Amino acid sequence: MSNYLHLAKSDLKYANFGLTNCTDEVEINYAAYHVNQAIEKIIKALLELNGNDLTDRKYKTHNISYLISSLPKGTQVPNIIVERKFEIIRWVSEPRYNVNFRESKEDILIIYTATFEWLNQIMLMQSR
Numbered sequence: 001m002s003n004y005l006h007l008a009k010s011d012l013k014y015a016n017f018g019l020t021n022c023t024d025e026v027e028i029n030y031a032a033y034h035v036n037q038a039i040e041k042i043i044k045a046l047l048e049l050n051g052n053d054l055t056d057r058k059y060k061t062h063n064i065s066y067l068i069s070s071l072p073k074g075t076q077v078p079n080i081i082v083e084r085k086f087e088i089i090r091w092v093s094e095p096r097y098n099v100n101f102r103e104s105k106e107d108i109l110i111i112y113t114a115t116f117e118w119l120n121q122i123m124l125m126q127s128r
Contacts, residue, residue, distance in 0.1 A: 004045035005126070008119055011038035015112050025102055029095035032108045036064070036091035038115050039081060042122065043067040046075055049126075062092045076121075078114040 011034040018031030040062060048054050050072050061067065065085045068077055081088065088111060094101040 002045040002048055002126070004041045004048060005119065005123060008038040008041035008045065009123075011035070011041065012112070012116055012119065015108075016116075019105060019109055019112060026095075028105050028108065029101055029103055031105075031112070032091040032103045033095045035108060035112050035115055036062075036088055038119065039088060039111075040064055040067065040092075042115070042119055043071065043077075045122070046071055050075075062089070064089055076118075078118050080111060080114045081118075084111065 015031040015034035015038065018027050018034065022028055022031070043064060044054055044059065044067065047059060047067070047070060052059065052070070059067070059070070064081075068082065068085065071077070087107075090101075091103070095103070
């Protein structure tokens, strides 16, 4: 398994904890951060698995829109992630630095679920 996939799995574990055990808005917002990080790492794993050199400076970014556009044509990314990528990009810093940032638990959960299923599909394909 790619190290990036392992890291994404860990991020989703922390996001799940926040979504299922926390009621505080700040803690729930941190779940959004971990979902963002998982998405970024899944995309980087896909890039790596397709032979891209992730030490190349162009991949040293948190911009998931750019990273998605760097994937080979035909690479499957859940529609909800593509459709809401600009909202998800905000999750990399807003939950940590903007004290007024609020994201609904329901919205985070929708993206979390799609990301979790996507990761599991990729990991299943890698195990074959």
